[in-house]
Amino acid sequence: MPAGERSERRVAGLTVTANGGKDTRDVADVVVVGAGTIGGWASWFARRNGAKRVVVIERDLAGQGASSRAAGIVRAQGGTREAVALGRWSIDFYNRQHDLLGTDSGFRELGYLLLAVTSRDEREGRERVAMQRADGLDARWLGVDEAVELNPTLAPNGFRGASYVATDGHIDPPRNVRAYSLAMQRSKVDLRERTAFTGLRCSGPRVVGVETSAGPIATERVILTGGPALRAVGRIAGATIPAGGARHQVAVSEPHDAFGVDRLPMVFDVGAGLYWRLEEGGLLWGMSNPDERPGRARTIDWTYLRRMQRRLRRFVPVTGDLGIRKVWAATIDYTPDHLPIIGPLITSDGEGVDGTVVASAAGHGMMWGPAVAKVAADLAVKGRTSVVDVSGFGLDRFDEQGRSPSYDPIALPFPIDLSDDPEE
Numbered sequence: 001m002p003a004g005e006r007s008e009r010r011v012a013g014l015t016v017t018a019n020g021g022k023d024t025r026d027v028a029d030v031v032v033v034g035a036g037t038i039g040g041w042a043s044w045f046a047r048r049n050g051a052k053r054v055v056v057i058e059r060d061l062a063g064q065g066a067s068s069r070a071a072g073i074v075r076a077q078g079g080t081r082e083a084v085a086l087g088r089w090s091i092d093f094y095n096r097q098h099d100l101l102g103t104d105s106g107f108r109e110l111g112y113l114l115l116a117v118t119s120r121d122e123r124e125g126r127e128r129v130a131m132q133r134a135d136g137l138d139a140r141w142l143g144v145d146e147a148v149e150l151n152p153t154l155a156p157n158g159f160r161g162a163s164y165v166a167t168d169g170h171i172d173p174p175r176n177v178r179a180y181s182l183a184m185q186r187s188k189v190d191l192r193e194r195t196a197f198t199g200l201r202c203s204g205p206r207v208v209g210v211e212t213s214a215g216p217i218a219t220e221r222v223i224l225t226g227g228p229a230l231r232a233v234g235r236i237a238g239a240t241i242p243a244g245g246a247r248h249q250v251a252v253s254e255p256h257d258a259f260g261v262d263r264l265p266m267v268f269d270v271g272a273g274l275y276w277r278l279e280e281g282g283l284l285w286g287m288s289n290p291d292e293r294p295g296r297a298r299t300i301d302w303t304y305l306r307r308m309q310r311r312l313r314r315f316v317p318v319t320g321d322l323g324i325r326k327v328w329a330a331t332i333d334y335t336p337d338h339l340p341i342i343g344p345l346i347t348s349d350g351e352g353v354d355g356t357v358v359a360s361a362a363g364h365g366m367m368w369g370p371a372v373a374k375v376a377a378d379l380a381v382k383g384r385t386s387v388v389d390v391s392g393f394g395l396d397r398f399d400e401q402g403r404s405p406s407y408d409p410i411a412l413p414f415p416i417d418l419s420d421d422p423e424e
């Protein structure tokens with residue numbers, strides 16, 4: 001081909017260039033797609049890893065996806081060893097943030113009780129505690145009396161015991177958006193809001209740039225996030241990413257003296273997908289409906305919300321007389337095995353794209369987000385990470401139907417099928 005001549009072909013959003021995309025004047029060491037908690041923190045970690053010019057492209061405004069709408073629950077009590085490691089790393093990061101950044105995500109250690117309602121819950125809960133303890137997490141199995149002693153608002157009937165970790169807690173999701181936005185700004189990450197990712201440029205097996213609604217950027221490293229929109233981001237990049245979105249609802253009760261305290265353990269009724277914690281003198285409770293089809297959250301499902309409010313009243317009788325002060329529904333991200341995705345993009349023809357890292361916390365962006373972001377930045381910039389064993393987190397674990405050999409049983413939301421794409 002004569003010098004300067006450019007050959008390019010597009011495959012389902014993927015642009016393949018023969019000149020390495022070198023005609024693009026806008027250049028970055030790393031481009032991150034999406035400015036939610038994963039993309040935001042990943043861009044900051046990429047800068048700390050030595051990447052000089054980091055550009056984040058966000059189709060909307062930073063944090064306006066799932067990240068500002070979360071309930072903020074953070075736990076190291078995962079259902080797999082890797083989930084435990086991601087949670088522990090993230091809690092440690094939240095605790096160190098103020099020293100590192102001069103700002104923080106508002107982490108508040110409250111402790112977390114994961115209730116066993118059935119005998120099977122109890123058997124699985126005890127096994128989980130043994131696995132977590134073997135990995136060094138200070139998890140304990142508590143009888144009903146011990147659980148009620150720690151959280152006196154719990155009724156002593158209706159559950160058989162609980163696993164407990166004192167160092168679990170919650171962050172304040174809008175404050176987390178503020179924290180990563182400040183961190184990005186201070187480390188001179190170039191955040192481009194209202195700029196959509198529209199395609200990937202490749203030369204052979206390597207990424208050489210991205211296309212955006214504001215023009216192309218030449219780069220050899222791309223981190224692809226998207227939260228509930230990750231499947232659509234994958235489609236734009238010419239890949240099938242088995243990830244989805246589902247409605248998740250959160251309500252906050254009016255204040256009550258029982259909740260006007262400094263510390264009261266959070267509680268998870270795992271089988272029902274109902275959890276609660278202190279919030280502004282009242283109780284925040286969140287829920288996923290296991291029987292609901294996945295898809296975008298458009299409205300509040302008051303029937304289900306009231307059903308879960310009645311269930312909450314059984315566990316925490318004092319909530320019976322409390323009104324609801326606010327409630328919201330938003331789309332939560334998930335993967336079919338409820339484990340994160342962190343690894344190279346694999347295009348629809350089965351080829352891995354060198355230089356890319358797809359990153360999803362699979363609906364656990366508050367509890368695993370910092371660790372997932374750090375791993376993504378490590379893989380993008382250094383090609384390796386010491387945070388966690390990532391060998392089981394790649395897209396190559398999924399078959400064509402999105403099935404995978406592993407599964408995290410302590411996870412919300414419930415969907416495992418990919419029938420509806422929230423972006424369609």
Ligand SMILES: Cc1cc2nc3c(=O)[nH]c(=O)nc-3n(C[C@H](O)[C@H](O)[C@H](O)COP(=O)(O)OP(=O)(O)OC[C@H]3O[C@@H](n4cnc5c(N)ncnc54)[C@H](O)[C@@H]3O)c2cc1C
Pocket residue numbers: 033034035036037038039040057058059060061062063064065066067068069070071072073074195196197198225226227228229233236248249250286329330331332333359360361362363364365366367368
């Ligand atoms: C109601 C609710 C409660 C939750 N509670 C908890 C909780 O208690 N604990 C917990 O750990 N997790 C919780 N989650 C999950 C958590 O919020 C998510 O896992 C996390 O926010 C995902 O972060 P993200 O950065 O991957 O996605 P997002 O925050 O959604 O960010 C992705 C970004 O990508 C952008 N984007 C998409 N497509 C494009 C494109 N083509 N070009 C450019 N940008 C694009 C989007 O605009 C968005 O800003 C909750 C979620 C919801 C909805």
